[in-house]
Amino acid sequence: MVPFSRIDEKMGREGTLVPCEWILLQRKSSEASMSDMEEGEDTNARRQKLLRKKLAEMQRMQEAEAQLRSVLRTAMEPEAYERLMNVRISSPELYMQVARVIVTMYSNKQLAAKVKDKELQELLARLTAKHEGTIDIKRK
Secondary structure, eight states, X not given: XXXXXXXXXXXXXXXXXXXXXXXXXXXXXXXXXXXXXXXXXXXXXXXXXXXXXHHHHHHHHHHHXXXXXXXXXXXXXHHHHHHHHHHHHHOHHHHHHHHHHHXXXXXXXXXXXOBOHHHHHHXXXXXXXXXXXXXXXXXX
8 A cells, every 4th residue: 555645735735645655756856857957058058059169160161252252253254253153053072173273373373364264164174074094905
């Protein structure tokens, strides 16, 4: 048989019989919920800190991208710049390769004039050219 206890007046149900184990469980769960709330606050703080870091990183990346585009815009003619932005959409890796080459040449003052669309097409062709080897089959 389960032992019963009277709930005191503080709980608002004077005279109601309740199993002692239930009262102990309620006390333990309220203590656990307090520690869970503290852990939850720690988790929320960590989550917010991580979100702030990610946001700061994204802002740095956007600023770097804006700076890169500014340099490209000054180093290239409008048609070539537009073509490069189309390449950026279709192939981000190729865009970064071409952008690095153009920015390096521009910063080292190796460009005599702005990059023309035809020159960009040639550069893209050189970077995307696949070197296919030949296979010789000799029959006996």
